[in-house]
Amino acid sequence: EPEVTQTPSHQVTQMGQEVILRCVPISNHLYFYWYRQILGQKVEFLVSFYNNEISEKSEIFDDQFSVERPDGSNFTLKIRSTKLEDSAMYFCASSARPGGNEKLFFGSGTQLSVL
């Protein structure tokens, strides 16, 4: 089965530093998402992206966050100035179509640790 690939699997950074998390969605998918999961807490929606635009974002996705599709295959999440509370597992997901019944494929995640 096709899969979403995320790199790196682990990222350690100092507070205040910028990080870029990378994702390669499934090749024929057009809708892209970032979710995160703080240890012991639920998976939370951050942002959805389609046609080079943000479709929806949550309150968590403030000005410190940005997303980009720099080329035909990659989808990135940038955190400009990391805070301790940004430490979490970040999941990229993609789907072929929008809609509540559309299957989301999740990557294995990037564990971000902010020291």
Place this chain on the structure above:
Amino acid sequence: QKEVEQDPGPLSVPEGAIVSLNCTYSNSAFQYFMWYRQYSRKGPELLMYTYSSGNKEDGRFTAQVDKSSKYISLFIRDSQPSDSATYLCAMSALAGGATNKLIFGTGTLLAVQP
């Protein structure tokens, strides 16, 4: 009241047992209901989805939705050690546009003992 509530467990059962996992929710706009399975250090993987109220069966798995009670369930028959994972319920509203915002429960950790 939290939007989606799920008993975090852990839940430990012997191999072959029937497992019942449940979530309640408060937002009556939710129309799509899903169950994801998450193995350690992996992303969530979709197991079942149901639109509106009703039952859906897929092999050993049955998903039930009762919108009147705002209650969803996942049943696993003849549970196997390989079913040991965290099970997440997830829901989304009928929304237009290019979005698929899922609201997840906290997940229930299931251990099936051989």
